[in-house]
Amino acid sequence: xxxxxxxxxxxxxxxxxxxxxxxxxxxxxxxxxxxxxxxxxxxxxxxxxxxxxxxxxxxxxxxxxxxxxxxxxxxxxxxxxxxxxxxxxxxxxxxxxxxxxxxxxxxxxxxxxxx
Amino acid sequence: xxxxxxxxxxxxxxxxxxxxxxxxxxxxxxxxxxxxxxxxxxxxxxxxxxxxxxxxxxxxxxxxxxxxxxxxxxxxxxxxxxxxxxxxxxxxxxxxxxxxxxxxxxxxxxxxxxxxxxxxxxxxxxxxxxxxxxxxxxxxxxxxxxxxxxxxxxxxxxxxxxxxxxxxxxxxxxxxxxxxxxxxxx
Numbered sequence: 326x327x328x329x330x331x332x333x334x335x336x337x338x339x340x341x342x343x344x345x346x347x348x349x350x351x352x353x354x355x356x357x358x359x360x361x362x363x364x365x366x367x368x369x370x371x372x373x374x375x376x377x378x379x380x381x382x383x384x385x386x387x388x389x390x391x392x393x394x395x396x397x398x399x400x401x402x403x404x405x406x407x408x409x410x411x412x413x414x415x416x417x418x419x420x421x422x423x424x425x426x427x428x429x430x431x432x433x434x435x436x437x438x439x440x
Numbered sequence: 441x442x443x444x445x446x447x448x449x450x451x452x453x454x455x456x457x458x459x460x461x462x463x464x465x466x467x468x469x470x471x472x473x474x475x476x477x478x479x480x481x482x483x484x485x486x487x488x489x490x491x492x493x494x495x496x497x498x499x500x501x502x503x504x505x506x507x508x509x510x511x512x513x514x515x516x517x518x519x520x521x522x523x524x525x526x527x528x529x530x531x532x533x534x535x536x537x538x539x540x541x542x543x544x545x546x547x548x549x550x551x552x553x554x555x556x557x558x559x560x561x562x563x564x565x566x567x568x569x570x571x572x573x574x575x576x577x578x579x580x581x582x583x584x585x586x587x588x589x590x591x592x593x594x595x596x597x598x599x600x601x602x603x604x605x606x607x608x609x610x611x612x613x614x615x616x617x618x619x620x621x622x623x624x625x626x
Contacts, residue, residue, distance in 0.1 A: 339608070339612065340580065342561070343561060343576070343580040343611075344580050344583075345558070346558040346560075346561035346562065347476070347558075347561065347562075347565075347577065347580045347581040348558075348581070349468045349469055349471075349472040349581060350468060350471060350472045350475060351468050351471075352467035352468045352470070352471040352488065353471065353481075353485050353488075356463075356467055356471070356485065356488060356489065356492075357460070357463045357464065357467060357492075359489060360459075360463060360489055360492040360493055360496075361456070361459065361460060361463070363489075363493055364456070364459060364493060364496040365456070367493075367496075368452065
């Protein structure tokens with residue numbers, strides 16, 4: 326210890342006086358009540374925010390579901406249109422094939438008649 | 441009423457009771473540390489309130505009474521040191537003699553608790569550099585060992601021991617006449 330100009334007994338006494346002088350002071354009146362009230366208030370506000378957040382999340386989820394439903398319907402419509410287009414195309418091709426065969430037969434008939 | 445409705449209410453009541461018990465046990469420690477570090481009773485009250493509110497936020501992380509005490513001391517010392525530094529930046533030279541002036545002019549001393557020696561020691565403590573003041577407070581108010589002080593202040597043990605020695609030496613030098621009278625006259 327650097328305090329070599331103090332005798333051990335003096336140092337001991339100094340430390341004893343320090344301990345006495347530095348005993349804890351009582352907290353101010355009302356400190357506990359203020360802290361408890363603020364803690365309670367903060368918890369209530371936290372709960373409101375959570376409930377609010379829950380409501381917003383539900384709205385977002387509902388919007389997402391609706392968007393998915395509309396999107397799905399749009400895709401279905403698109404596919405339906407494509408299917409109808411394909412069917413119409415097939416009909417045209419079939420008609421052309423029939424017409425072609427008919428024309429071939431007519432042509433053959435005319436050739437036979439000319440002979 | 442189903443379990444889900446009952447449990448949150450019960451948890452909250454338990455938590456509120458736990459907080460109240462901890463405040464009852466530790467508020468004077470928190471306040472005393474803050475006051476003796478800052479030398480300002482009003483500021484010490486603010487710090488104590490902030491620290492105890494912070495305790496409420498951290499209740500779930502504290503695992504034992506010792507852990508709570510360690511946490512409170514650490515946070516109080518940090519907040520008090522921060523508050524001191526902020527004030528010193530705003531008002532350089534504020535700290536010098538502030539404690540004595542406050543006590544003498546505004547009568548904020550508590551006569552039933554203060555002895556002349558106690559008031560004098562606190563005034564002298566306020567004149568020490570903050571690191572020495574912190575070490576002496578934790579040693580003589582809280583009866584902590586240098587190792588415990590080092591853990592609280594996040595400082596090497598050798599540094600804490602050096603601060604204790606220098607702090608005591610300075611206290612003694614500043615109050616050599618009056619303290620010697622008390623020490624020798626007792």
